[in-house]
Amino acid sequence: MGKVFTHMTMSLDGFVAEPDDKIGELFEWYEAGEVTVPNQNETVSFQVDDASAQALREWTGNCGALVAGRRLFDIAHGWGDKHPAGAPVVVVTHRAPEDAAAKWPTTTFVDGVEAAITRARQIAGDQDVTIASTTITQQALDLGLVDEVCVSLVPVLFGEGIPYFTKLDRGHLLLDDPSVIQGRRAIHLRYPVRG
Template sequence: MGKVLSHMTMSLDGYIAQPDDGIGELFEWYEAGEVNVENPNETVRFAVDEASATMLRDLTEGVGALISGRRLFDIADGWGDKHPGGSPVVVVTHRRPENAAERWPTTTFVDGVEAAVAKAKEIAGDKDVTIASANVTQQALALGLLDEVCVSLVPVLFGEGKPYFGALEGGHQLLEDPEVVQGRRALHLRYPVRR
């Protein structure tokens, strides 16, 4: 049985996007090296350093389904139904987009985080499920559904923007010591959630 993990690229001061949803320098690490990491989306190219390539391959090849929030899905226009991670996408939304079945035939739309995790696990089988949404990550953590928090920490300070984590239900959440991979333009951290 796979794990449920989250992964976001984050500024040193905790932001995953600017106030206007722009990414600024956050994804600079995806173009900071010479190692090409293949992905199914022809509009996206990953050229990273060797350490980041190993981490990125582990995150993408070991994943059987990805969970997104509706906001990110809309911003990315559903990645043209080909998420760069290479796995089917489950979107948490209270309103299904018009013509969803025609525009995004490999994408599943569900109402609620618990339903999204259950559906993603079903799709993923023995592989991992990755959550690519700050809001969904926080809800999954509060529900006890998250096994690991992954952060690609980049050397930029935004000063303001959309945080990866805000106020947590139930107070502090302890994580185990991280697995650390030093990449070029990113420090990759994987923290198991303490139960």
């Protein structure tokens, strides 16, 4: 069975978006190099440095399913039913969009984080499950469902915005030492969650 991990690109002061959901300079690292990393969505391109290409391949190469919240799904317009990770998406929502099966045939809509992780694991089989949503990450961490926390830390300070992490209901969560990949315009960190 694969791992369940979270991944978000984050400003140095802890934000994954501006207050209005705009990403500002967060994704500059996706265009900061000469290495093309192929993906499943033709409207998205990754031109990164060698080190960031290694990180991207680690995160997407074994991704069997991706879990997102409804807010992110709506902002991204469902990625046109082709998430760049190349995996089916499981969306946590209390109400699926109208005509969901016709518009997003590879997307599953589930009510609840635990149910979403369970469904994503079923879809992924032996591959990894990636959580790419702040609220879902928080809830999954509180439920003890995350094996690894991943951050692409970029050199920008937002001062305000949507935080990657907020208060955990379960209190402090201890992580092991990170693996570190120094990329151009981002440092990629992987923190195993202590059991």
